[in-house]
Amino acid sequence: xxxxxxSPSSLSASVGxxxxxxxxxxxxxxxxxxxxxxxxxxxxKSLIYAASSLQNGVPSKFTGSGSGTDxxxxxxSLQPEDFATYYCQQYYSYPFTxxxxxKVDIK
Amino acid sequence: xxxxxxxxxxxxxxxxxLRLSCAASGFSLSNHWxxxxxxxxxxxxxWLANITPDGSNINxxxxxxxxxTISRDTSKNLLYLQMNSLRAEDTAVYFCGRHRGPxxxxxxxxxxVSP
Numbered sequence: 001x002x003x004x005x006x007s008p009s010s011l012s013a014s015v016g017x018x019x020x021x022x023x024x025x026x027x028x029x030x031x032x033x034x035x036x037x038x039x040x041x042x043x044x045k046s047l048i049y050a051a052s053s054l055q056n057g058v059p060s061k062f063t064g065s066g067s068g069t070d071x072x073x074x075x076x077s078l079q080p081e082d083f084a085t086y087y088c089q090q091y092y093s094y095p096f097t098x099x100x101x102x103k104v105d106i107k
Numbered sequence: 108x109x110x111x112x113x114x115x116x117x118x119x120x121x122x123x124x125l126r127l128s129c130a131a132s133g134f135s136l137s138n139h140w141x142x143x144x145x146x147x148x149x150x151x152x153x154w155l156a157n158i159t160p161d162g163s164n165i166n167x168x169x170x171x172x173x174x175x176t177i178s179r180d181t182s183k184n185l186l187y188l189q190m191n192s193l194r195a196e197d198t199a200v201y202f203c204g205r206h207r208g209p210x211x212x213x214x215x216x217x218x219x220v221s222p
Contacts, residue, residue: 034208043212091207095168096154
């Protein structure tokens with residue numbers, strides 16, 4: 001199975017900050033990576049697919065990059081609604097696997 | 108409106124069974140990969156299974172293989188997850204999603220397995 005890791009596991013940031021979350025796959029997954037945002041008690045929301053493509057309706061402050069084994073999600077100018085947990089997921093090889101999540105909270 | 112709505116969750120004893128449903132509206136299941144994902148209390152997301160648009164190919168994570176079955180009724184536009192031999196560790200919120208890396212998620216349905 002492909003193992004997904006994320007760093008950091010949590011971070012504290014202020015409104016207006018730029019934050020970057022890293023996701024690493026245990027083997028190459030091409031660009032078969034998605035990013036999700038999850039608010040407490042809610043369903044995940046898709047942000048990015050194919051490593052860098054923005055889902056319809058997602059603001060351009062979210063940027064995904066990377067290929068192979070190393071990927072990043074960057075949120076420019078953090079807003080109150082962005083404080084949440086972020087997950088990456090590989091859909092290159094079965095079983096598809098998620099990273100453990102990165103919790104972004106308010107400093 | 109394009110949406111997914113899960114139902115069928117509840118409380119069940121270990122060894123019991125449940126069938127979850129996922130009603131799709133605004134699009135046809137027969138045109139999309141469909142996925143089940145779960146989230147145990149205070150834990151991360153776990154991919155469980157998916158089914159191809161034509162229903163010809165199904166994949167499962169090892170922890171549910173042989174116990175859970177994904178299926179669909181395209182005439183009703185419903186996705187199912189039949190869960191047998193349930194264990195305490197299956198306690199979670201279960202989500203259905205559209206696509207292999209879901210772009211659309213349902214709101215989730217709670218499954219609790221306890222004596």
